Amino acid sequence: MLELWFIMKKIHYLSGITITVFIGLHLFNHIYGVFGPEQHINLMNSFRIFYRNPIAETVLLLAVATQIFSGLRLFADRRKTAATAFEKLQIWSGLYLAFFLVIHVSAVLGGRFVLQLDTNIYFGSIGMVTFPFNLFFIPYYALAILSFFGHIASIHQQKMSRTVLGISPTLQSKMLLVFGLLVAFFTFFGVTNGFQPFPFPEKYNVLIGK
Numbered sequence: 001m002l003e004l005w006f007i008m009k010k011i012h013y014l015s016g017i018t019i020t021v022f023i024g025l026h027l028f029n030h031i032y033g034v035f036g037p038e039q040h041i042n043l044m045n046s047f048r049i050f051y052r053n054p055i056a057e058t059v060l061l062l063a064v065a066t067q068i069f070s071g072l073r074l075f076a077d078r079r080k081t082a083a084t085a086f087e088k089l090q091i092w093s094g095l096y097l098a099f100f101l102v103i104h105v106s107a108v109l110g111g112r113f114v115l116q117l118d119t120n121i122y123f124g125s126i127g128m129v130t131f132p133f134n135l136f137f138i139p140y141y142a143l144a145i146l147s148f149f150g151h152i153a154s155i156h157q158q159k160m161s162r163t164v165l166g167i168s169p170t171l172q173s174k175m176l177l178v179f180g181l182l183v184a185f186f187t188f189f190g191v192t193n194g195f196q197p198f199p200f201p202e203k204y205n206v207l208i209g210k
């Protein structure tokens, strides 16, 4: 039984690394939107060569499914024993990421295969800049980015034992949380064109009920 738990943790770790590589590219792509929607689309088209080819995308989607399944099992096991603030942050951020990934990936695949839309910056941001949809989408995305960095910061705090440049592991983890806040801010800035509304192609109006 204990062996199974360790295998589950190992699988969760490996699928987590796979997804993290994609999320690094993905958030960088969103931040790059500060140079305008066309630049965001150009960069996404380049990145898609890597993550949208059938092999890479199958690996990514399998990793997402594995992460959600193993994460929910680990959450159920750890819920009662998590004691420190970082241990609690790890399990609750993981739970939110599981919820977010189910909805986000289903929405992207639905947009692509059911609505036949190119799931580019227009798809990602129309809900964020349109009232009242933004009341849902802003906290939904902000919590996802903060949970991602919260999850990594918790793991770092538990695994790291070295002080670097006089900075303790706990302070390093807190700095990762602050970095996550900055990434969230610049991601929003990037996908909303610097909080300036921009014209959306008409076909994306279906996403806001028009």
Ligand code: HEM
Binding pocket: 023, 026, 030, 044, 048, 052, 057, 060, 061, 064, 097, 104, 105, 108, 118, 119, 120, 121, 123, 124, 125, 141, 144, 145, 148, 187, 188, 191
């Ligand atoms: C403001 C924040 C975000 C926005 C606007 C956004 C938007 C998008 C869009 C438009 C796509 C489609 C990409 C494509 O067609 O090439 C996508 C895919 C995806 N996103 Fe996000 N995303 C955000 C944050 C996140 C975060 C924080 C995660 C993970 C924790 C994430 C995970 C994914 C995954 C796994 C895919 C599926 C990739 C695929 O198979 O095509 N996203 N997202």
